[in-house]
């Protein structure tokens with residue numbers, strides 16, 4: 001299409017956009033009139049919530065769109081039942097003077113259907129035109145579904161025919177998306193409605209009841225999906241929830257600030273957001289060590305607490321307290337009596353009845369007083385029994401003393417203090433539940449007063465559990481909860497969140513590989529089961545990465561594989577040739593200077609767009625303080641408000657993103673205990689433009705640092721040393737180290753290939769399915785243990801199915817087997833398609849005892865496929 005034609009189209013779309021804004025203005029005036037007439041005081045933005053203004057007035061514009069455009073899409077459809085052909089989709093519904101929809105909201109079922117259409121499954125969509133606007137001005141457009149050309153044989157304009165090896169990436173399909181991803185980040189998240197991808201929109205509009213788990217690697221859009229889902233659920237045509245019926249839980253305050261604009265920009269105000277640590281009543285004043293944390297946060301703790309509460313009920317204490325066979329309470333010159341055995345029975349009956357502790361206590365009081373009243377009638381025949389008499393009996397000091405002996409009043413705080421400060425008390429209620437070591441782990445010194453108790457976050461969760469057991473009181477409940485970074489929820493926290501959402505309707509977003517809590521789940525099953533209600537749960541995985549540049553993601557892959565083998569590492573949608581990764585080794589005396597200088601150089605590279613930069617350093621040690629001091633000094637001296645450099649400890653980086661990230665001393669982050677490697681993975685995946693790694697200590701091995709050479713045998717066994725040990729011995733020598741580095745570089749280069757990575761994910765997924773627990777290492781594409789021993793796979797990329805490539809791969813496979821120090825019973829080459837020539841398979845097997853498998857459509861074919869996939873040999877598909 002020529003420029004003139006494009007200009008005509010843009011002018012036409014501009015007219016429609018102008019019309020939409022005119023309608024908004026007109027509706028605003030109409031709404032004002034209705035308000036004035038009815039004397040309403042409501043000044044809220046969404047007329048749908050204003051009872052005296054009809055809903056048909058639609059959105060009347062209060063400026064809460066910011067600079068986002070009202071309209072972002074045009075859709076022309078065939079066979080519209082309303083007899084209408086062209087629709088505009090936008091961030092709000094807008095009606096014209098006749099009440100017709102000038103703009104349909106993107107959350108409306110029709111709009112969702114059109115946005116989910118694709119050129120192959122286009123449904124009634126004839127034309128879908130995505131608009132790019134700057135404020136109210138149309139600047140560009142893209143027709144991603146065009147009317148079919150009758151003569152063309154190509155079914156999909158602008159799209160490659162589908163091939164089993166090369167699925168078009170989102171980037172190939174969506175230039176507007178790439179442009180959008182390149183924009184500067186200003187520390188606030190933006191909505192993604194204009195470029196939302198089909199898999200993301202399917203999750204946003206997932207209408208199944210129950211709990212939806214969205215697993216996805218860094219930058220796959222989980223947070224975005226969660227927030228857009230809230231907006232979708234608020235639409236009366238979907239869930240129709242009221243804003244105050246929805247709760248969004250995030251990891252920390254900075255994160256909530258980061259996402260704070262998205263919901264209002266999309267028209268959803270008054271949705272409660274809370275950082276996870278603030279969900280529980282009380283102030284966190286202490287911190288548990290790892291061992292205590294693991295016990296207190298485990299769901300077994302709920303049973304320990306239940307037992308602790310029940311332990312307070314003591315029918316047998318009646319006899320001890322009374323010291324006689326009959327209990328007697330003096331009253332009005334006489335005495336009311338009841339056999340102690342009967343008291344014990346009443347207590348036991350109340351104990352075994354249903355309900356919280358205090359409700360059952362009340363039940364006991366009522367039945368005991370009933371019995372004593374009965375006695376009263378016998379002792380004082382003819383005297384009146386009324387409510388005052390009941391109250392007198394209940395307040396009788398002997399009666400209250402008896403009650404306190406068998407069923408004392410208590411509070412959550414005193415029960416928990418008792419439990420945590422006394423080994424015997426823990427033991428009494430945790431036999432068969434906690435090991436002796438676990439029991440010891442949770443005991444700590446008692447503070448002088450309750451007010452001085454150093455409650456930890458886990459304690460606050462336990463206190464809520466105890467309060468619930470005592471009073472039955474529920475925390476505020478919601479009809480839907482969205483939980484972000486949910487991989488860090490403990491089982492006790494999950495239990496408590498489930499109490500806040502009895503319907504079990506939740507959206508749970510997270511990445512098991514980014515767990516930074518001490519507890520790590522291998523799969524979602526456990527937290528999801530605790531959180532879900534009667535409708536159960538289902539899971540979906542997002543596998544395309546939108547934030548992290550291609551080279552940075554590739555750099556992170558070995559670390560990702562090392563921290564979680566059960567999750568897919570996202571494939572970056574960004575171009576593969578970007579210069580986004582810089583590694584800067586420095587002496588320790590230059591570490592902070594170099595890091596700060598690099599950060600400011602990056603912040604100043606693009607003054608017009610105001611790029612954001614984060615310096616991420618280890619949580620422990622002085623680096624954060626040192627870097628902060630230097631950054632503040634630098635900013636003061638620079639007197640340039642446009643420079644945005646933030647210093648963060650690794651723990652605070654979760655969920656955030658910046659244009660450029662400088663990670664300082666990654667080895668120290670990785671060394672932060674059990675969570676170190678995962679914290680490092682989070683830290684290096686925060687950037688949208690570039691990652692700079694400044695280090696004085698050697699990099700962790702997963703980031704290309706030196707492989708720790710095993711000490712070579714130096715004894716008389718020397719003569720029997722196998723080749724692998726000889727190679728290891730050589731590793732001490734510089735030349736061999738270079739060889740290893742070269743080998744790693746080669747492997748890294750292979751992993752740049754999109755087809756290679758797709759094959760890798762498919763193979764990993766299939767091996768996970770057969771529970772072979774596959775892993776990727778810096779050198780080995782896939783390794784796992786099958787019933788017939790260790791299996792190593794070398795994956796080849798696009799076009800590498802020729803004999804020449806296969807022979808090279810065999811050599812590399814043998815090299816990595818040796819250098820990686822792994823000995824395998826089976827070696828496999830994995831090709832993207834059938835080898836050419838076919839005889840290559842036989843030759844490689846005969847010569848090297850290496851089997852070859854490949855993809856054909858959605859299946860694996862080749863030699864020994866069943867063994868390769870750990871399947872029973874009877875189901876082997878098409879072995880060649």
Ligand SMILES: Nc1ncnc2c1ncn2[C@@H]1O[C@H](COP(=O)(O)OP(=O)(O)OP(=O)(O)O)[C@@H](O)[C@H]1O
Nearest residue numbers: 192195196197218219220221222223224546547655
């Ligand atoms: N379809 C899309 N169009 C444009 N931007 C997108 C899209 N999907 C995701 N993004 C952008 O990618 C970035 C990462 O998204 P988001 O923060 O939701 O990912 P995440 O999966 O929650 O990441 P993490 O687990 O690392 O916190 C954000 O800037 C988001 O706006």
